[in-house]
Amino acid sequence: MTQHLTVVDHPLVQHKLTLMREADTSTNSFRRLLREISLLLAYEVTREMEMTTKTIQTPLCEMDAPVIAGKKMALVSILRAGNGLMDGILELIPAARVGFIGLYRDEETLQPVEYYNKLPQNMEDRLTIVVDPMLATGNSSVAAIDMVKKSGATDIRFLCLLASPEGVARMKEAHPDVPIITASLDERLNEQGYIVPGLGDAGDRMFGTK
Incomplete structure (x- = not known):
């Protein structure tokens, strides 16, 4: 992928995102909508996967048919909000290898603090998609991609539901080689580092913890 930022403006994505933004959307509906959007975003983020062919037998004849190449x-x-996007993508690509990076944001400094890191083997041979619903300050995303690169990965994409201009700029500065795919580029960050207009805290809304 050559573009640093891709905003997926498909009508279904935008309609479902609007429902998620509404303050009175229930936890159950929020989770369902996030899973549905993740399937649509996964279609976009995997658009340029490398392909090869293999010989198969159809009911009528033998043919060379396209298949995804590589590992x-x-x-x-x-964690934790990234799991909401991950679950939907795994429905589409159930054979994907899965890793987790645990980061929380220090509410005073807005800097990420690592508490967990478990990634698949042979990352250097894999297309790697890092997922988190919100690209806000960009600090957590930059830290996570730092860890993914240290594991050997080189073909990396970042998938989020919402992005702020500040977060996109931070990512472009730190990781210009990592394309960002999102459903919306929102207006700005507020003083607390939340995306405006946004949809609140994705993790709290997904898990009903607030």
């Missing part, structure tokens, strides 16, 4: 894709969730 299974790696899907890396930034």
Whole structure:
């Protein structure tokens, strides 16, 4: 992928995102909508996967048919909210290898603090998609991709539901080689580092913890 930022403006994505933004959307509906959007975003983020062919037998004849090349894709969730996007993508690509990076944001400094890191083997041979619903300050995303690169991965994409201009700029500065795929580029960050207009805290809304 050559573009640093891709905003997926498909009508279904935008309609479901609007429902998720609404403050009175229930936890159950929020989770369902996030899973549905993740399937649509996964279609976009995997658009340029490398292909090869293999010989198969159809009911009528033998043919050389297209298949995905190389090792299974790696899907890396930034805990905890990343799991909401990951679950939907795994429905589409169930053979993907899965990794987890645990980061939380220090509410005073807005800097990420690592508490967990478990990634698949042979990352250097895999397309790696890092997922987190919100690209806000960009600090957590940059830290997570730092870890993914240290594991050997070189073909990396970042998938999020919402992005702020500040987060996109931070990512472009730190990781210009990592394309960002999102459903919306929102207006700005507020003083607390939340995306505006946004949809609140994705993890809290997904798990009903607030």
